[in-house]
Amino acid sequence: MKTKKNNHTDTICAVDYAFQRIGGKHKGRVIYQLRNGIKRYGELRRLVTGITAKMLTQVLRELEDDELITRTVYLEVPPRVEYELTDTGRELLPFIRLLADWGKQQMEKEIIAE
């Protein structure tokens, strides 16, 4: 789900709008991993399992364009880059938690059903 430079204005429905900003395969998980504060690129790479470098970078850039996270580059060698949720991004946490709770319940149900 590509979000092209904050062009959500053509959307009318708030639900649709929200999905455009946090949809996509990994965005939810990246936001979730930033829930307790700053994380470095490499940490996210390890925490968000199954993601490739390319995708992680892409997702982070989209979230940054959407002003849900900030990106801070330290001019060191080797390089250090830190990511953090913005206020707007943090507003999404309650909802991600709700979703995670629901997901957990459902996963448990599925295991029982097997």
Added chain:
Amino acid sequence: MKTKKNNHTDTICAVDYAFQRIGGKHKGRVIYQLRNGIKRYGELRRLVTGITAKMLTQVLRELEDDELITRTVYLEVPPRVEYELTDTGRELLPFIRLLADWGKQQMEKEIIAE
């Protein structure tokens, strides 16, 4: 986001799991439009703006496979088919509402910023 016949079991993360079930371009809005009870296919077609017949059918089938909605066919002519949220689907409503609220706020902010 294709959900192939309830194969969410390979997922470990609850957030990821949840996104697999309600991600995709239109799923959120379809669920949202079913919030007040039964809707017919044609009603959804009109309510979920910008969706094609093919996509609506596809989304509805996926939601059905995932047991988030039920599908009831009446053998009449012309045909009548009704869709309704299951209990599991209804559990998602608070979260969709939260998301909608957030989206609405953000959209208002964007308008002000222009």
Added chain:
DNA sequence: TACTATAGATACCAATTGGAAACTATTATT
């Protein structure tokens, strides 16, 4: 007889998304 309504199916095509592998730059370490 032709048209309408309803809920799709189907075939084909285009765009988007995601992934693998190789490559970059610089400093410190072995």
Added chain:
DNA sequence: AATAATAGTTTCCAATTGGTATCTATAGTA
């Protein structure tokens, strides 16, 4: 001199997703 660490980029390819247009069935209506 080779290797490791970090945060990427680039290219190419495959899979997924979404869209357009056309077609189906049946009864009632004009």
